[in-house]
Amino acid sequence: MRVAVVGGGPGGLATLKYLATAHQFFPGMKPIEVKLFEAEDKIGGTFRYRTYEEGELVSSKFLTCFSDLRASINEPQFMKVSRYLEYLEEYCNRFDLFRHMHLSTRVVSITRQGKGHVIRYQPTAGGDEEDWSCDAVSICSGLHVKPELPTIPGLDKVPVVFHSSEFKSREQFGKDKTVVILGVGETSMDISYLAVTAPTKRVVVCHRSGWSNAPKFLPETDFLPFLSSKSSIRDPFKDSTGIPIDVAYGTIFDTAYVHPILRDSMFQWHFHNYVFGGSLPWVMTGTFLAWDQWVGRPQHANHHAARAIFNKSNRAMPYINAPFRRVGQGPLSERIRAKIFNTPCIDTAGRVIDVTSWPTHIDETGRMHFLANGSPEYERMKDDIVRPDVVILATGYRKEFPFLAAQDAIAAAAAERTKTGTSPPAPDRRPYARPETANVRHIWARDDPTVAFIGFLRPTVGAIPPVAEMQAMLWVVNMVQRFEPTATIPGLVAGKNRLPALRARDQWHYMLLRDAKDRVRDVIDHDSYVYQLACDMDCAPSITDLVQISWQRGWKRGWNILPCWALVSQINTKFRLRGPWAWDGAADVVHGELWTIIERKGSVIGIFLQTAFPFAVFGFMNLLCWIYATVLGLFGIEAVGPYTPVDEVDDDKESR
Template identity: 20%
Template structure:
């Protein structure tokens, strides 16, 4: 009998790679992680060559979706990148992961040999090479590897300087310059704001209007964007066959009545007995003093004009996070509204030496072109026959080849939710993959069909964001991967580890990711219950009650168009989402977009 441990090769020691080490080790594998740089952290380690953060970078989602459910924190905040790096380093030490990592080591080639994988590595210190066979391979190098090339008409005529955001650390070199930016995105929103603060002039060139959501969109503007899911609304607000709608209407009405009573009772029983003013938070999720006035984002005050611009841009193309990538960063909005940052939404037609010509006939002088255009996935070390056929979206759950014989190869860290964090998805993929390679689970028999359906659905759903191949819809992903792992929570388990109070928290707040550690493989129910108790939800409970009743009326045919949930797009083109965050929580009163925010000369 051969008792030798099976081995797994892990490429990259960012948060996804570290999670892969932990989860594969827990199912009996011996993990070997190869990291090109000298420390863990990946793109969040500014001191490394692979670092992709800038000096003032704060996370676009809160620590809730950036942490590991096996290593929770007591507070949900928007960390500075240095704080998140410390969390990653602490995580690696807590679970003794560093001993499995070979630093200063580049993976040169991976190819299949029988039922194993032949991996060749090279030390960047002495150029020595080594080849070893592994039972499984996890690609955890991330999505920020190769900057996208600028493909714009006439770019070869441009005589100014081109700066990709990968080379941006601060705005010092842009002081007094005439700048035009192309592209947008979450990091781009920060960088464009910082540059426009010091540039002599700056124009932001876009071809479509981004869907911008502040990082503190709740009514009080103290909680994170990702605090908003309410499990009961998501569960009871999905499209179903017409003949089942009256039954669901009854469930919604009775459920709403019962939940409202439980909420009132729970608010009384579990209220903080300390003085109300003392228990009131003094700082928001960015640790900004609340007494200084509501801030919808970092150093971004809540004003009517700010919400009207974001609301108008969302209404122009009827966008929401269910049909377009959600830019969870509104820090540049004040500069747009004030005019410090000019916008042209017609796209770039061509370049003339030190000038940019836009499609609407206007132009802007340009000494520096700032490219906020993102990155391409690249796997130069992997035999091309095992590359994702049409990008990571063609993989099942963005992680697995739709071929049962290749489940020992995984791509981890390539799930980018429209709202949510990559680490949340990476942890679940790592848990599932560990179960796959240890023989405790298998890919679905129809995995190839599921992969095709998933790819087609995501491509159609996010047609307005065609350049983000890793983009996916978090609720759909969670439903699938949690089922495959077998970690769906149930009421007996919830009551066992937290009683009625825990059930109420799960129904009315955001218990993710800890909800999926209550039962199943790798469960840590006591730790998870403790973390859920401090979770919050930024959807106003009584708005949720109203939404549920609206859905009940729609199911009964009394209301013509259903509201459904904040997550559903198909029935009202995201209007429920836009109305909630821009009107109910925000200061916009618009029913139609304002033409002054089109930024196209006619």
């Protein structure tokens, strides 16, 4: 088998690793001949070429690191981007991946040839184009490559305008300048913080429809603050030993061991929305909007856990909140709450980040005008005169695949000839799919499984690299069973040596309910998605499996395997305990590293609200669903939950 990988970011590296090592896991198959093509001269993708001063990951080391190369216990909870690049280099060296790479090599086109594909590539520095034929292609070119540039009349009147992908350091703000940043994603928040802590005159952030703030990890919170000797003016994150929120929640009965009726309902979404999205932020910070967020309310449709993309870059929030924060003021309920709980806040020394609506235009005098949307932030700013010296477009990216254009042209010409009756349809004249039409677990198209799109889903609270790793694991197993019929795939469905049917009805529950008009639509719940892929590969351990593993390891090295599996988020190493990709070191990681996560749940929030309370509620609801389904089953009636198909395919058709 020959396979091409396009892109040298984390998703491409994970895919390359599983392709290059597949023969070590599946007896009876030959090593896969694999080549990775990367246009830049180094690996790392957007982490290397589109990062900036003080760049830090918003996902924790526990979740972000790949399953079989874990970060040191002494590593900070959140890696600096520079350290993460070193980690990726270590990953490549550990698994001898560099020998498969063609760096500084641009993929010119990918076209079909019979049942396979032809990769046409060229050295970035110039030279002759060459072709390489292969059986399958994994496209891992990334979400953050081609900037999305808005059209704003009069923008050319601003002296300095550039996209956030070009931002590198505070020096680009200049001195005593008015800086306007368009967009409220995590990059915007990072840049806003750098701007307000630089010698700028003014910093303004503009948003279209609000955002939802969430802390990267639980900050230090004072219980009965009037009894505490600590000042309420301090950084709540500086000395906090809180647990990162992306690994904070237990999974048993939430994303694992969930009855299909409950899984396919909105109950769990509503629970998370009202408990963790509203009540808990109010109790701890005084606002129902989001965690310590006093302005920038999302539009109504997206102000729900089932729709919101959470922003975990928090350093700018104290400066944004400053004009609006009213802790301990107003209604009696708020004054009582503030006497019981208080989350401290830093002293902004009079600096603020002004927030307002999206600009409509810039007039002849250079004044920026904003959309009158009636929001509190607009009302505060509507009479201000804002003449930006620097505008930074933190407006995201769009997906483009120029190397697929050649096949699109071939397909269009063939379709025209077929329409006129001059040429019959042929398999090698079809266009390629795109990520949004990859209708099998959002990885490959049902009728074109040899082309995968890895790393194009965005988790709302999670990380793309571990999602890409799980996608690669599933796709590679699918390719092995397709091209290597003599290979033995351990752990699959009672020795049938095939993946279970990948049903469409198991697909929608992990997707967020985004509208067609939303710019970012392919958003997932991280834990639900990776657990679904684990079930698809038959590598999600059962309670029986976990008890057996614990017994084999003995009490000292195995007593905590089950609680670590149940009470920590879906970290990929859990799915290396058994199944096709079983790894000998997985149990040690679960026993050691994952236990340190549980040890951090030492607070009321960590133990009760994030663990015991959801466990009790979801456990009870699962029990009710099981009783209901069992009773109906006695009468020969199948109990199914609400089901919304995600595509037009037959739900019962298997995806291979």
